[in-house]
Amino acid sequence: MHTPVLIVGAGPTGLTLALDLARRGVSALLVERAPDLFPGSRGKGLQPRTQEVLDDLGVIDAVRASGAPYPLMQSWEDGERGARWDLMERDRAGDPSVPYPDIWMLPQWRTQEILHARLRELGGEAVFGTALTGLTQDAERVTARLTGPDGAVRSVTADYLVAADGGRSTVRRAVGIPMVGETVDPHPALVADLRLTGLDRADWHIWPKAPGGPLLLCPLPGTADFQLFAQFTDGVPDTSPEGVRRTVAERTHLPAEAVTEVRWASDFRPRAALADRFRGGRVFLAGDAAHIHSPAGGQGLNTSVQDAYNLGWKLGQVLRHGAPAELLDSYEAERLPVAADVLDISTSLHRAAAGTGGDRPVRRGERTEQLGVGYRGGPLSxxxxxxxxxxxxxxxxxxxxxxxxxxxxxxxxxxxxxxxxxxxxxxxxxxxxxxxxxxxxxxxxxxxxxxxxxxxxxxxxxxxxxxxxxxxxxxxx
Structure with a gap:
């Protein structure tokens, strides 16, 4: 089997790229190791620039209908409400140059559902349960070994391959591109989607002085869920339903039985890392395969979507319209410096918030909106x-x-x-x-x-x- 573009990973990056190529009439094979779309809320903030991208891709109506503005932050201590404040700077209303002035909250799983639905409208599809298990390339093509859910192995050739398979990218390792990074925070964290009683959905609730580390519960729009984020100053998170309930009970005024359902849970240690190169021959790295961010500032998913948006039109021009293959060199030249700058922003925001003891996360505004991202001085400018x-x-x-x-x-x-x-x-x-x-x-x-x-x-x-x-x-x- 041959495909012009093979995309490995059906997260926001891979789905955005597949969708963009589909509307350009470029055939792409999108494969995903997991049996279905990612089920968690993880990246829940869509920056103003990303909303413009989603507008162009034809999904902004669904995004706006399914999400909501960020709520105010409500702090708690000893079962009593404390300060209430706005995490976001909302100062662009009425600016005609910015149609979507504020960050928009939408859980990652819903963003992916919307992108996948649009891809299918355009005749594309994601092939789930299919892992890349081997990779070679020469001057003419990439040859990939794909293993399906039944263990069957097939060989696929492609003009180009795009690694959108996350921070532990199989493709990046196969191509031999190193990723250099650092631990942003030595303390691990727990993130989970859950349902509970006894807490209103009007605010984003935070217990900054909770024993064991700060805990936050954010109502997720369009759902009955809350996203839990808890940092652990000692020990490691227990991601089992019982462990999640125990964490809530130990750090808030809510009893363990207030958590009626744990829908998804994961643990992680905030890191910042950047690949040495975003390209190796006919293989491109995009999204978390190329850069890993702290969640502070809501930059990771947004930068990843814009990687795909930058690469998609260039692949389209080369594969459909005879543009010189050198056009593709501009992808790394443009996106690697952007990713490095964004990593600095998210890392500095994380450490600034940690410096306050978690009492009040640093406000987000113009630095994080990505409207100022550009390519002055780049090869195509x-x-x-x-x-x-x-x-x-x-x-x-x-x-x-x-x-x-x-x-x-x-x-x-x-x-x-x-x-x-x-x-x-x-x-x-x-x-x-x-x-x-x-x-x-x-x-x-x-x-x-x-x-x-x-x-x-x-x-x-x-x-x-x-x-x-x-x-x-x-x-x-």
């Missing part, structure tokens, strides 16, 4: 203009949403797998297939080519600059 003001929009920046004079907004035009040529101060020139054109004067005079992932690739005042950029990304008149 070309800006030929001079004399720009300090706050000018530049190649490599996220294209901000903008109201259009004829009604609607720019993101309505950007939505889809195409490029968009925006002209300011005049009408846009004719463009090749795969490029939409429109006039928007809000960005100033010039021509701005917006990549399929919503970043400015080229910014120029000379139409002659367009053809060279078009050729580099597989666009031809």
């Amino acid at each position: 070309v800006d030929t203009r001079t004399g720009l003001p300090e706050d000018a929009l530049r190649a490599g920046d996220r294209a901000p949403d903008t109201p259009l004079s004829g009604g609607g907004r720019l993101f309505d035009v950007l939505r889809g797998p195409h490029f968009t040529l925006v002209a300011g101060g005049g009408e846009p020139p004719a463009a090749p297939a795969g490029v939409r054109t429109l006039r928007v004067d809000a960005w100033g005079a010039g021509l701005f080519l917006v990549r399929p992932d919503g970043y400015l690739g080229l910014a120029t005042t000379d139409p002659a600059d367009l053809d060279g950029y078009y050729a580099a990304v597989g666009l031809r008149h």
Whole structure:
């Protein structure tokens, strides 16, 4: 069997990539070792930039319908309510350039269900219970050995393989790419999804001075569940239902029997790690296979989705539109520095919160929204203009949403797998297939080519600059 792209791992990263490729008409085989989608809430915060990605992928209505804004934090001590505060900075309301100004809470299992449903609408599917058990590659292809749930082994070749199989990535080890990291916090933690009585669902409840370490219970929107997070200053977490109930009873005013059901539980030790490279030959690393984050700041899932979003259009241009294979080199060049910066943010937030004794986690705002992530100075960011003001929009920046004079907004035009040529101060020139054109004067005079992932690739005042950029990304008149 041959497939243009083999994706290993059907978490948020693999599902996003498979979905993006499907809408581009690129066949991909998505395999997942587990028998079904991941069942837990783990990554529950969707940052503003990720919501824009999900809008483009056609799932934002389901995401918004299933989730909710983050609740306020409510502290407890000795069975009494204490301070109540907002973990989030909510200061972008009314900004027309940011359609989704606040982080949105949605349990990871539900995000994955929505992505999988959309993938199936587009004719794709995930093959569960299928593990990658061998891998070789040469200059022409990747050959993978896949073992199914019945133990049957088959060989699959692919033009490219993407490792989206998590922090313990089998693919990363097979390719021999090292990952260097550190323990962010020596204390292990317990995370669980549970149902309980005796606690309201209006707030995110925290017991910062609980014996044994702080405990948090967060109501998960669209469900009857709470997500439990408990850090252990001594000992190790017991993930059994009895162990989860005992932890709740020991650290809160709730009795063990208040926990009526434990739906999922896991333990982990917060780490930060980064792969040396995001590519080895025809194999790419994405998501946790490339970078591992502390949960502080809600960065891991979001960075992973955007890895896939960056890689998807480039694979599409190479495999469907004849773009030079060198276009794929830009994936590592763009995403590895972003992942390194995000790791610094999540690690610093975790340690800052630990420095308060868990009493009040550090507020999240502009640093964590990922709206400022961009690729200025990257290999696909070309800006030929001079004399720009300090706050000018530049190649490599996220294209901000903008109201259009004829009604609607720019993101309505950007939505889809195409490029968009925006002209300011005049009408846009004719463009090749795969490029939409429109006039928007809000960005100033010039021509701005917006990549399929919503970043400015080229910014120029000379139409002659367009053809060279078009050729580099597989666009031809």
